[in-house]
Each structure stands twice: as C-alpha cells, then as structure tokens.
C-alpha cells in the first residue's frame with residue numbers, strides 16, 4: 093500500500109538531486125579595460141571556450157570597463173565571492189604582497205619577451221602563489237605591453253617631467269619612479285584616468301599603447317614618448333576558497349582552458365599594441381617621440397634609484413632572478 097508513495101518520493105528526490113547537479117557554476121569575470129584589448133579579448137575567449145566545453149556546467153559572465161567593479165573595490169569583491177575572476181595589473185597587488193612589485197621596477201625588463209621568460213621561471217611562478225593567505229590564487233600571467241609616457245608637453249629628457257602631475261596605479265614603486273623625476277603623482281582608478289587627463293587634474297600618464305588607444309587618451313595627450321620603461325601585465329586571479337571548491341574534473345578542464353587562453357593572449361598582445369600605436373599615429377592627435385639611445389639611457393639612470401629603495405621590500409633574490417632574463421646583461 094505504501095509502495096506507490098515510496099516510489100513517488102524516490103522519484104521526487106532523484107529529480108531534486110538532478111536539478112541540484114544541473115545548476116551551473118557561475119563565474120563572474122570583471123575587468124576595467126575595453127573589450128578590444130589583450131585582457132578584454134582574453135576574457136571573451138575564456139567565456140567562449142568554457143561555454144563550448146562545459147555546457148550547462150559552467151557559465152561565464154564578463155563585465156568589461158569597470159561596469160561591475162572598478163579598481164577601488166574589485167579585490168574586496170573577489171574576497172567576498174561577489175566576483176570569481178579578475179585580471180588586475182600587477183601594480184594593483186601591493187596591499188597583498190610586496191614581491192609582485194618587482195614587475196613595476198623601471199627598466200628592469202628589456203622587452204615583453206624578457207617578462208615572459210621571468211614569468212615562466214620558478215621565481216616568477218612562485219609569485220602566483222604569494223597571496224594564498226589572502227584568499228587570492230594566481231592562475232596565470234597575461235600580457236598587455238610595455239608602458240609609454242604621455243603628457244601635455246614633450247618629454248625627451250627626464251628633467252622635462254619635473255613639476256608635472258602623473259596619473260599612476262596604486263603602487264609605491266610607481267610613485268617613487270616619478271618622484272625621481274621631480275614629478276608628482278595621483279593614484280587614480282583606471283576608469284577615471286581619461287577624465288583626470290581631460291580636465292587637467294593630471295598632465296601625464298604611463299600606459300601601454302592598447303590602453304591609450306582604447307580609452308582615447310591620445311586625444312587629450314598631445315605628446316607620447318616611446319620609453320618602453322616598464323611593463324603592464326596582469327595576474328589572472330580567483331578566490332582561493334571558490335577555486336578549490338570547484339569539483340576536480342571541472343577545475344581541471346577550466347585550468348586547461350586558461351592555459352590555452354593565456355597562450356593566445358600572450359601571443360597576440362605585442363601585435364595588438366603595435367597596431368594601436370599605428371592607429372594613434374594615424375589619428376594625428378599626438379606626436380610620438382622616439383628616444384635616441386642616449387636619451388633612453390638618461391631616463392634609465394634617472395629612475396634607477398627606485399631599485400635600491402625597493403630592494404629590501406621586494407627581495408634582492410627576486411630582483412636578481414628578474415634581471416637575468418634580459419638577453420643583454422647589465423650591471
């Protein structure tokens with residue numbers, strides 16, 4: 093007599109279990125740049141591959157241009173699991189680890205290939221794990237590109253920057269870098285950088301070509317000096333508890349996808365930056381100043397004291413490991 097009821101209850105339980113199992117994991121991926129940038133494209137490629145390979149199991153929502161969270165709150169939001177993937181620039185982790193600041197040291201890396209070599213070495217890979225205590229797990233490094241200096245006046249020699257105010261990311265290294273030049277700095281979130289340049293709060297900035305072009309900064313900066321003085325790269329990060337809570341099979345698949353996306357982002361980044369440089373040149377709004385080797389050396393010398401200042405906090409071993417990736421060794 094109870095049998096039909098038991099069968100019915102069993103069916104109900106089975107259906108509920110399937111419904112629970114079928115609930116997809118939602119990954120919100122928030123970032124502050126435009127979609128047509130190395131990071132913006134990487135986020136969209138990640139979404140496409142995840143939804144192709146884990147249909148119904150994982151859904152990815154991408155929020156570009158600081159539309160969900162901006163520089164001021166995105167890492168707190170990650171910690172609160174309000175967002176599950178971010179790719180902040182390496183300059184934005186100072187609050188959580190001093191070691192990652194190595195990437196901000198001026199004239200440390202000759203080019204993006206040197207940066208790439210360091211990121212692949214043991215020391216570079218260790219830094220991905222340097223914030224686990226803070227519930228932040230580094231999953232990969234993504235390139236944007238080398239930074240250029242832009243301003244309202246031509247910057248040919250380091251002394252030309254004296255007295256100007258520059259927009260910077262929240263990094264002590266970057267603050268000190270401009271202090272060496274006699275310039276002041278304002279830490280301004282990326283989403284407000286264009287406005288600050290436009291209304292004259294600051295007169296200059298440092299950005300890779302792709303960020304200058306996609307945020308139209310060239311339209312308010314009549315001079316851009318091709319200094320390649322530092323790198324702007326990203327760490328793709330997740331909330332440690334969230335990430336390791338994902339079932340092993342799915343997480344392994346996600347890690348494979350991240351590897352593929354990382355390869356693609358890093359393969360295409362330099363070309364994308366050069367294409368944006370060309371677009372800026374064609375737009376004719378800014379003069380692109382190329383430095384002679386002597387002028388570039390003068391910038392290097394002027395900014396060099398930053399290394400000594402930050403060696404005790406970053407660690408001499410990390411700086412040394414980063415230095416050895418350049419093809420031309422300098423002492």
Ligand code: LMR
Nearest residue numbers: 124125181261281282303
């Ligand atoms: C910046 O604030 O200048 C960059 O970190 C923005 C970005 O994400 O590329």
